[in-house]
């Protein structure tokens with residue numbers, strides 16, 4: 001099967017109307033990466049695409065990756081591997097779990113994913129050089145992709161999002177987990193454009209994380225500086241941290257669904273879209289062309305209840 005038949009790329013762009021934004025000449029469009037695929041949703045396909053090509057180039061027969069119990073990345077990897085005839089193996093955080101612990105893991109398992117459930121201490125070693133070498137020795141036919149697709153090839157895949165945007169824009173809003181997507185966006189936009197990133201993790205040093213990821217991926221200090229200068233971090237919209245929600249957030253998500261038929265998830269996109277509106281409501285900025293990147297996540301989001 002060809003990737004072009006499976007995944008809806010370029011993803012559609014949709015105008016989104018809110019009266020109060022229109023009055024201030026704030027135009028808002030949504031880049032619908034959530035429509036790329038039901039299971040391999042949003043930025044998860046962007047981050048997997050070149051990694052999967054690499055698996056083929058290297059003549060490997062499977063992918064080994066890492067995730068938590070509610071990981072969109074595991075779901076995406078399991079389905080993509082299933083579609084491309086590859087094996088998939090996941091190192092999962094939590095040795096009290098099994099492949100029937102929740103709907104995500106059950107679904108991954110149906111698509112043929114194998115699991116190793118490890119303690120939090122062992123999971124913590126996921127980016128450790130020695131640990132990865134041990135895994136490489138054990139799983140010789142598998143190509144290792146870091147947690148959440150956080151890799152050089154993942155960053156390159158996310159650059160394609162910006163190249164698909166045909167109309168002029170000033171900024172892109174995006175939910176931020178590992179930072180891979182926001183790095184790809186920031187690298188590929190121009191000097192007058194900014195990336196408005198909304199971390200969904202609490203107490204997370206974004207600049208440090210970005211420098212670490214980029215250095216590890218082989219980017220030079222100038223590129224790191226460029227990315228940091230184009231990123232605007234909105235750190236106050238994590239709603240308590242990963243997987244945490246509030247009544248206010250859930251009501252907002254419901255309202256967007258009922259009034260605008262826009263589905264958002266409570267882990268990532270709901271927080272980012274809330275942040276965008278809250279930020280502009282609390283400022284008097286006018287005349288901006290704003291893009292919201294819908295990174296998907298609706299399946300895992302609906303399982304986390």
Ligand SMILES: *Cc1c(COP(=O)(O)O)cnc(C)c1O
Pocket residue numbers: 042043044072073148175176177178179180181182268269295296297298
């Ligand atoms: C994984 C994910 C993100 C975070 O992307 P990063 O590249 O890890 O920063 C954002 N939104 C959704 C829906 C996701 O599943």
